[in-house]
Amino acid sequence: MLGSATDAEDVLQESYLRWSAVDPAAVEHPRAYLVRVVTRQSLNHLRAAKARREEYVGTWLPEPIRTAPEVSEDVILNESVSMAMMLVLETLNPAERAVFVLHDVFGYTHGEIAASIGKTEVTVRQIAHRARRHVHARRRRFEPDSEATREIVQRFLLATTTGEVQSLMDLLAPDVVQVSDGGGKVSAARHPITGRAEVARYVLGVARTSVSATTRIEQATYNGMPAARSLTDGELDWLLAFEIHDGRITGLYVMRNPDKMHRADAVHPLNRGERQPWKP
Incomplete structure (x- = not known):
């Protein structure tokens, strides 16, 4: 709902403090109460975040979450945490976003919401x-x-490191889009790059200047999507999530903002668990 692990932790902390101040015996439906508290705290954070987004330098991307492989087996959850979906959710107002996530992702009824x-x-x-x-x-x-x-990711990485232009072009969809997030703190494209030739030219240019003898690139899974990560001298430089459809790369999401990568090594299973129905 928030697109930020930091904000999510803040909401959970605030919600826990509210819960700890309540007599559990006085709450007839604890789960309903907690969902209500967390949802309303999330709405408050979303409204406050709107102003911060307007001042953000360059393109804003949600925090990358390193997900366990089994997340990809849950189609609904997998899509809901993808970079592409999170960016779409950013275009909703707070109430629309809360309702969509609670109903379409977690299956709550309109009455419960x-x-x-x-x-x-x-x-x-x-x-x-x-x-x-x-x-x-x-x-x-x-x-x-x-x-x-x-x-496909492996072939992409091989083409970029060897400078094979045609091999790279063959992997990209004609309308491929690359979005980079540097947060104004490191070098990154300020605006989305669209088109096979333009994206290929940019990717190869970055590869020539950023890959060194001490660089290690490895594959991973972030936000339920295939991804790659670059480490130089053991330090994480960037993350790249791939949007792939019909065997072609349709989207590239590059995270370079250091403020958003401090949790990038922690694996989150994102297990929804079994939701028990409740009546408001």
Whole structure:
């Protein structure tokens, strides 16, 4: 819902403090209460984050989360944490984002969501319809991390390190888009780059200047997507998540902002668990 592991931890901390101040015996449905508290705290954070996004230098990307391979087997969860979907969610207002995530990702009913965000069920249905239409019009299809997509990533890395222009072009979709996030703190493209030739030219230029004898590039899984990470002298330089569809790379998401990579080595299983229904 937040696109930030840091903000998510803050919300959980605030929600825990509120829960610890409540007599559990007085709460008839603890899960409903906790969902309501976490949702409303998330909404507060989303509204505060809007101003920070407007001042951000360059393109903003959500924090990369190193996900366990089994996340890719959960189609709904896998897509919901992808870079592509997180960017689409950024275009929703806070209420639309909360309703979409709670209903379409976690399966809560409109009535349950209404109790969580303090609106009527009719209003929530309208918000859900509007958010779903918005998301479906902008969502990009991609294939989750798999043996096939990892092979494509391997071929991409080989082509970029050897400078094989045609091999690289063959892997890119005609309308491929590359988005970089340096946060104004390190060198990165300030605006998205679109088109096979333009992306290939940029990628090869970066590879020539950033890869050295002490650079190690390894494959990983981030946000449920196939990815690569570069380490120089053991320090993480950048992360690159791949959006792949029909055997071609349709999106490249490059994270270079050091403030967003401090959790990049921690693996998050993102297990939803079994949701027990509750009545508001």
